[in-house]
Amino acid sequence: MxxxxxxxESKNTLDLTFPIEEYVCKTCSHLIDVAGNKNTKHxxxxxxxxxxxxxxxxxxxxxxxxxxxxxxxxxxxxxxWREYSLKxxxxxxxxxxxxxGHWVFILPMHPDDFKSKSxxxxxxxxxxxxxxxxxPCTIHAAAGFFDEHLDFxxxxxxxxxxxxxxxxxxxxxxxxxxxxxxxxSKHDVKRAFKIAHMPYYTGVxxxxxxxxxxxxxxxxxxxxxxxxxxxxLYVYIxxxxxxxxxxxINFADVKDKxxxxxxxxxxxxxxxxxxxxxxxxxxxxxxxxxxxxxxxTNEIIYTSKDIxxxxxxxxxxxxxxxxxSEEFNLCGVSSGNxxxxxxxxxxxxxxxxxxxxxxxxxxxxxxxxxxxxxxxxDIYKAQSNTFIDGKTLEKDTTELGKLVKASFGTSKIDSLxxxxxxxxxxxxxSGNTYVQLKATWLPVSFWNFxxxxxxxxxxxxxxxIGRHFFNVNKWxxxxxxxxxxx
Numbered sequence: 001m002x003x004x005x006x007x008x009e010s011k012n013t014l015d016l017t018f019p020i021e022e023y024v025c026k027t028c029s030h031l032i033d034v035a036g037n038k039n040t041k042h043x044x045x046x047x048x049x050x051x052x053x054x055x056x057x058x059x060x061x062x063x064x065x066x067x068x069x070x071x072x073x074x075x076x077x078x079x080x081w082r083e084y085s086l087k088x089x090x091x092x093x094x095x096x097x098x099x100x101g102h103w104v105f106i107l108p109m110h111p112d113d114f115k116s117k118s119x120x121x122x123x124x125x126x127x128x129x130x131x132x133x134x135x136p137c138t139i140h141a142a143a144g145f146f147d148e149h150l151d152f153x154x155x156x157x158x159x160x161x162x163x164x165x166x167x168x169x170x171x172x173x174x175x176x177x178x179x180x181x182x183x184x185s186k187h188d189v190k191r192a193f194k195i196a197h198m199p200y201y202t203g204v205x206x207x208x209x210x211x212x213x214x215x216x217x218x219x220x221x222x223x224x225x226x227x228x229x230x231x232x233l234y235v236y237i238x239x240x241x242x243x244x245x246x247x248x249i250n251f252a253d254v255k256d257k258x259x260x261x262x263x264x265x266x267x268x269x270x271x272x273x274x275x276x277x278x279x280x281x282x283x284x285x286x287x288x289x290x291x292x293x294x295x296x297t298n299e300i301i302y303t304s305k306d307i308x309x310x311x312x313x314x315x316x317x318x319x320x321x322x323x324x325s326e327e328f329n330l331c332g333v334s335s336g337n338x339x340x341x342x343x344x345x346x347x348x349x350x351x352x353x354x355x356x357x358x359x360x361x362x363x364x365x366x367x368x369x370x371x372x373x374x375x376x377x378d379i380y381k382a383q384s385n386t387f388i389d390g391k392t393l394e395k396d397t398t399e400l401g402k403l404v405k406a407s408f409g410t411s412k413i414d415s416l417x418x419x420x421x422x423x424x425x426x427x428x429x430s431g432n433t434y435v436q437l438k439a440t441w442l443p444v445s446f447w448n449f450x451x452x453x454x455x456x457x458x459x460x461x462x463x464x465i466g467r468h469f470f471n472v473n474k475w476x477x478x479x480x481x482x483x484x485x486x
Contacts, residue, residue, distance in 0.1 A: 001013060001014045001015075001016060001017065001018075001020070001145070003023060003032070003034070005025040005027065005028060005030065005032060005039075006032065006037050006038055006039060007025060007028050007030045007032070007039045008025060008027050008028040008030075010025060010026070010027035010028070012025055012026055012145075014054070014055055014066075014068060014144075014145050015055065015066065016066055016068065016087060016091075018087065018091045018147060019147060020034055020145045020146060020147050021033070021034055021035065021146060021147060021148050021149050022034060022040075022145075022146045022148075022149055022150060023144065023145040023146065024043055024069075024142055024143045024144060025039075026054070026143070028042075029042060029043050029044070029045050029143075030042050030043070031043055031142070031150065033149075041152075043141060043142050043143075044072075044140060044141035044142075045141060045143060046070045046071070046072045046082065046141040046142065046143050047141075048072075048080070049082065049098070049199040050070060050072075050082060051098075051195050051197065051198060051199060052067045052070065052084050052096075052193060052195070053067065054067055054068065054069065054070060054143055054144040054145070055067065056193055057193075058189075058192035058193035058194070059192050060086075060094070060105060060184070060188070060192050061105075063088050063094075064088060064089065065086035065087065065088055065094055066086065066087055066088075067084050067085070067086060067144070067193075068085050068086065068087050068144050068145050068146075069084075069085035069142070069143065069144030069145055069146055070082065070083070070084055070085070070141075070142065070143045070144055071083045071085070071139055071141070071142045071150075072139070072140045072141040072142070073137045073138065073139060073140060073155075074137060074138055074139075074140035075135055075136065075137045080099075080140060081097060081098060081099035081100075082097070082098045082099070083095055083096070083097050084096040084097075084098075085144065085146075093107075093108055094106065094107055095107075095179070096184070096189065097181065098199065099205070099206075100199075100201055100202045100203055100205070101186065101198070101199045101200050101201020101202060102183075102186075102201050102204075102205025102206070102207075102208055103183070103184045103185070103186055103189050103205075104166065104181040104182065104183060104184065104205075104206075104207055105181065105182055105183075105184040106168070106179045106180065106181040107179065107180050107181075108177065108178070108179055108180075109124075109167075109178045109179060109180045110178070111176070111177075111178045113125075113178075114167055114178055122160060122167070124167055124180070127162045127165065128162065129160035129161060129162045129165075129166070129167050130160065130161055130162070130480065130482065131158070131159075131160050131480050132159040132160060132161045132166075132206060132475075132478045132480060133158075133159055133477065133478050133479060133480070134156055134157070134158050134159075135156070135157040135158075135159065136154050136155070136156050136157075137154070137155055137156075137157060138152065138153075138154055138155070139151075139152050151172045151173075151174060153172055153173050154172075155170055155171065155172045156170075156171045156172075157169070157170055157171075158171065159206065161206060161207060163207070163209070164182060164183040164207045164208070164209045165180070165181065165182050165183075165207060166180075166181045166182075166206060166207045167179070167180060167181075168181060181207065182207070183205065183207040183208060183209055186198045186201065203473075204470065204473045204474040205474075206474065208474065210466075210467045210470050210471075211466075211470070212463055212466075212467075214463065214464070214467065217460065217463060218460075221456050221460060224456065225453060225456065228449060228452060228453070229449075232449045242440070242441050243438060243439070243440050243441075244264040244265075244266065244273075244439050244440070244441050245261060245262075245264050245340065245437065245438070245439035246436075246437070246438045246439070247261060247436070247437055248434045248435070248436045248437075249342055249344055249434060249435050249436075249437065250418075250433055250434045251286075251344055251345065251346050251432075251433060251434060251435070252351065252433070254342060254343050254344050255345075257343070258291075258341045258342060258343045259340075259341070259342040259343070260339060260340075260341060260342075261339050261340040261341075261342060262339065263295065263337055263338065263339045264337070264338055264339070264439075265336070265337050265338075266333060266334075266335050266336060266337075266338060266441055267335050268335055268441075270332050270333060270334045270335070271332075271333065271441065271442055272329040272330065272331050272332070272333065272442045273292065273329065273330040273333045273439055273440070273441060273442070274327065274328075274329050274439070274440045274442050275290065275303075275305075275327070275328055275329070275330065275437065275438070275439050275440075276325060276326075276327050276437070276438045276439075276440070277290075277305055277307060277325070277326050277327075277328075277435060277436070277437055278307075278324060278325045278435065278436040278438075279307045279324060279344075279346065279432055279434070279435040279436070280324060280432045280434075281307055281308060281309045281322075281324055281346070281347075281432055282309060282432065283309070283310050283311065283312075284308075284309070284310075284346065284347040284348060284432065285306060285307065285308040285346070285347050286306075286307045286308075286344065286345070286346040286347070286432065286435055287304065287305070287306050287307070287344065287345050287346070288304070288305055288307070288342065288343075288344045288435050288437070289302075289303075289304045289342070289343045289344070290302070290303050290304070290305070290340055290341075290342060290437070291303075291340065291341040291342075292330055292333070292338055292340060293338060293339055293340070293341060294334075294336050294337075294338055295336070295337040295338060295339065296336055296337065297336075300341075301330050301333070303328065303330065305326050305328060306326075307322075307323075307324065307325070307326050307435070308321075308322040308323075309321075309322040309323055309324050310322055329442070340437075340439075342437065344435045346432055346435075348432075351368065351372045351418075351421070352368075352421045352422055352425040352433065353368050353369050353370050353425060354367065354368055354420075354421045354424035354425045355367040355368075355424065356424055357417065357420055357421070357424055359404075359407035359408050360407070360408070360409070361407050362379065363378065363379055363380060363403060363407045364376065364377065364378065364379065364403060364404050364407045364408070365377045365379055366404075366417065368417070368421065372388075372389060373386055373387070373388065374386065374387040374388075374389065374390065374393055374417070376393065376400060376404060378400055378403060383400070385398075385400055389414065390413050390414025390415075390417045390418070391414050393413050393414070394412070394413045394414055418433070421433075468483075471483065
């Protein structure tokens with residue numbers, strides 16, 4: 001189409017062939033009546049937040065449209081919105097409406113398709129729509145080409161809403177029209193027309209969707225919950241509760257060094273490894289350092305645990321704190337072959353002092369002091385000698401050494417002394433000679449499983465609450481809001 005403005009003689013063209021009745025000259029902004037080729041009115045130029053130009057092309061829902069006109073409508077003194085008139089190659093009409101950065105794609109519809117059950121709850125295509133508001137408005141600015149005369153009288157828009165869809169009735173003194181609109185994201189508009197900058201949006205649009213698709217969230221959560229349940233079931237049936245390691249470690253055996261335990265195998269899914277550490281502490285402490293070594297990857301999980309137990313009598317009352325046994329978990333241990341590196345220490349001497357260890361035939365008496373020196377006495381001859389330790393005594397070939405072996409009936413004198421010493425000592429700290437460790441491969445824990453499901457439920461409830469307040473905010477400008485305003 002090619003038109004010459006009678007007011008300024010500038011050319012106005014548009015790459016479409018459809019009959020028009022009026023156009024706004026792009027140079028002088030006069031409204032030109034095509035039939036009489038005369039200017040009838042000078043109009044304001046749409047500028048503020050206008051992001052499309054007359055003649056600009058874009059593709060929406062597989063149809064290419066050309067912007068043929070722009071109308072800025074005004075409600076009250078300060079509320080404006082923009083309507084972009086579109087036509088496809090066949091001359092079919094469509095519209096883009098933008099208000100506060102929220103976009104609606106609009107198509108004309110036949111009034112008979114909009115069946116009204118009541119004045120407030122009409123239906124269309126199987127959906128029930130709620131009346132939102134009546135909005136009287138006028139044309140504030142315009143540009144482009146129009147296939148009918150612009151009506152500058154007050155027009156009333158009666159809007160009905162269902163989620164992201166709306167029905168709009170435009171009623172003027174001359175006629176009444178119906179339009180079907182659906183929310184379209186600003187990103188789709190920007191991509192369709194290759195717009196560099198979009199207007200910022202504020203508030204909640206009349207057909208703006210909630211930030212999350214609740215049905216999609218339900219589907220995702222259900223699939224996730226099913227997968228979690230199946231994984232939990234697999235892990236649970238693939239392994240059982242069993243003791244994989246148990247050993248007593250003498251403090252003397254791990255003095256200034258680490259003990260390497262025997263290997264053990266963990267089979268099944270990842271689960272906690274529970275460790276129980278016991279030591280006969282009595283108003284004293286002990287400490288065990290434990291390293292779990294994966295023999296394939298050499299990955300090490302290290303932990304240290306104090307075992308403390310104290311008691312006493314004060315102000316006429318007895319008190320106690322601590323325990324001789326401590327229990328802790330090594331979490332998330334996967335299947336594989338493992339061994340422990342163990343070191344331990346305790347309060348006090350490693351070798352308990354004692355006195356009065358007498359042989360079964362009452363011929364020999366053995367005592368040990370704090371430094372570990374053994375005092376061996378021949379009771380009948382009243383003769384005694386000292387030895388550095390039990391091993392030295394075992395190797396002694398003197399008459400006293402032979403008497404000890406004969407009287408105790410064993411060559412393992414050192415082992416016998418260490419076994420009997422805790423029974424004879426009067427020092428409870430010295431009497432504690434070992435720490436006992438027990439590791440149990442636990443059944444898979446349901447705590448994490450339950451926590452994740454609980455978190456999903458809480459998150460879903462939060463989304464529902466958020467959607468409620470979103471809808472309350474969407475309807476706050478409506479005199480027919482379904483939500484309580486108190």
